[in-house]
Amino acid sequence: MIEPSGAERRNREAENLRAVFQSLQQPPPERGKRSSQAGRAAAGAAGAGLLFVLGKAKVFGLLAGLVKFKTLGTMLLSIGAYALEWGWLFATGFVLLIFVHEMGHAVAMRLEGIPAGAPVFIPFVGAFIAMKGQPRDAAAEARVAMAGPVAGSLAAWATLWAGVELDQPLLRALGHTAVLINLFNLIPVSPLDGGRIVTAFTRTYWVIGYAVGIGALLATRSPLLLIVLLVGLWSLVQRWRHPAPGYDALTPRQRGLIALAYAALILALVATLSVGATEGPGALAQ
Secondary structure, eight states, X not given: OOXXXXXXXXXXHHHHHHHHHHHHTSOXXXXXXXXXXXXXXXXXXXXXXXXXHHHHSGGXXXXXXXXXXXXXXXXXXXXXXXXXXXXXXXXHHHHHHHHHHHHHHHHHHHHHTOOBOOOEEETTTEEEOOBOSOOSSHHHHHHHHHHHHHHHHHHHHHHHHHHHHTTOHHHHHHHHHHHHHHHHHTSSSTTSHHHHHGGGSOHHHHHHHHHHHHHHHHHHOOHHHHHHHHHHHHHHHHHHHSXXXXXXXXXXXXXXXXXXXXHHHHHHHHHTTTTTTTSOHHHHHO
């Protein structure tokens, strides 16, 4: 097979991106046209998947922007997957709100001097940024972990406010969902953000945090949370058996400030949980 020229490859990329962008601009379908919505969503998901495959191809290995293209590709893939359930507008807003959350982690890692990869999105799981360096202590790890929910919560509250002020059910639903996602991430079980925050506390709080995770599992019956608990149990045991010398040696003041910020963020999210609760993504998709 003859390898296409650089100009042809760039033209194909532009056409693929243009097709996905145009599909995002289409107005939402009427209730009686759910099958056509699913067809467009499937086509968009296929196009996003193609972009992701192209982003992994060796032919793009020499491009300096490969990592950024990988992020874009996985974002489009996630938008296509979520659109199958909730429509393009909600899917796009949802992925952008997750992106803001991940950028909070990215900025914090840069400030802490920790090398990191670019955000990678996984449909119906979320996103992650690979930490390519070790934080100098548990306080730095907690600050990095806290930065994501802080940024994500600010974006969620801004979206909720806009939805209330403009009387837009879509924005209220997006904001409410983002509040839930950030609250979920604060469950004190590794590898969730909350699990990394409580590493700044004593070992007793690690066990209490895991017990809270079990309680959340019983309340939500979430398969994803079950997987998190299984991974978290392994992480808890490993950290307990093989502690890094001096890593957890924080001052009472450091522990107190982290605990105060953690508790305040949880309380603020819980306080706004009722806003937009009746306008979830499922209701919008109907």
